[in-house]
Amino acid sequence: MICKELHASSGPERPEAGKSASAFAKNQHISIDGRFGFWDNLGVLEIRVQKNIPFLSWIAGTQLGHLEQQVLREMWSRGNATVRELMETENIKLAYTTIMTTMDRLYKKRLLDRVVEGRAYRYFPRHTPDEMQRVAALEGIRQLLGSGETSSLPLSYLVEALSEHDAQLLDELQVLVERKRQELQKRGQS
């Protein structure tokens, strides 16, 4: 099957933080653990249900509130921040203690990491938006596969949808090939 990296021009690329964060916000349930890296782009993504792995296992069934999503999005766009630094951004107009509590909650949910800096903590996102989006998508698929009375029925929906998706992507790629061919011809003539 053609996978989503089709649109990547070359090699693995991280999507824009804001874009993926909004996609992530739509998928609040996260309960599958995946280990992500370069090899995942080679179609070797290894997915395990969290029960088998201590890492991230606590996330199962966790929902993120609006404020948590907002802070997480801001952290993705900044890379790292202290509570005070986050307070100074234009996007978040909240009290110091509110942000501190939210970040602490995200830390406890293992979505943020932190190191001591003076008398405060500096927080870092533990996962990229891309990773979170993948995990959320995988959970969605898992839920879909487990939703029907007969297990083959939802799977057939998925295969049908993917086949349509594949065909569409192949059409797009064919157009790209033709366009590139024309470009090369023009360049050769000039």
Place this chain on the structure above:
Amino acid sequence: MFALRGIAVSLTLFWLSYCALSVLVAYGWRYLDRLRNLPPRVVASLLFAARILPFALSLAGTLVFAAPSFVWLEPRGTDEEIGVAPLLLGICCLAFFAVGLTRVVRAQTSTSRVISSWLRGARALDVGTPAPSFQASSSVPPLTLAGVCRPRLLFSESALALLSPDELRCAVRHEVAHMKFRDNLKKLALQFAWFPSMRNLEKAWQHAAELAADDDAVSNANEALDLAAALIKLSRQLPNQPLPVISMGLVQDGALSVRISRLLNWKESSSGSARKFRWFAVPSLVAILLTTAAVYGPLLAQTHEVTEWLVR
């Protein structure tokens, strides 16, 4: 009894080192993130080397250290008995070899059977490849390279009808590259040196091998587009039959998208040169050999100490 004890100890050492190294490779290979910038040919070679490393190192260790240390340093007059642990581990090792051999025979037999059935009623083609080429029915996968000793190239009727001469030329060159890199032989070797949890590494190697064959098949942007067009056209053809185990298909790879996007953005430099990496490999190998020769005596004595401990 001496010979039996020596065999049991050698097999035990092989089995222990094979298991330990395999676990290390199965869980550690993902951390080779730096490979991403190397040419696919080098990546494929390194991944295959990593996959086969536990077997190769264990075998080398057994043949170069374990067996000679026992033969040369073990006193022959003693009536020492084989312990339970080396006996059990030796049996495990023999079972591993037996299973590996069965897997090889089964893979080879099933591949031969499938290819024979595809070749029934097939027409011989002259497409100027080093391997004999055949046109089979439309139900077979579009383009397949099968076989280890006598590789054969099989085209489906629909593949020949769909592809333009330029696209076909690039597709054939891709398969010839697999033949040149002996990818089917490597697949057979992986069947023998089996170990659980290696599937992802094997998948990564297979993908890198596809990228390497793509790079070998094209030499300019036009050819890259021809190969991309061939991939797109053939991936629309859903074959009725799966590929045999010991074969390489043009569109078998799951991450086809990565291949197509690489070809769309093909540049003279993008394929990279694998040749310069040989200059690193040869001195490294020589250095390892020289070091081993220099410390062979003490290492042999240490290996014998380990085997003594194992026998007890």
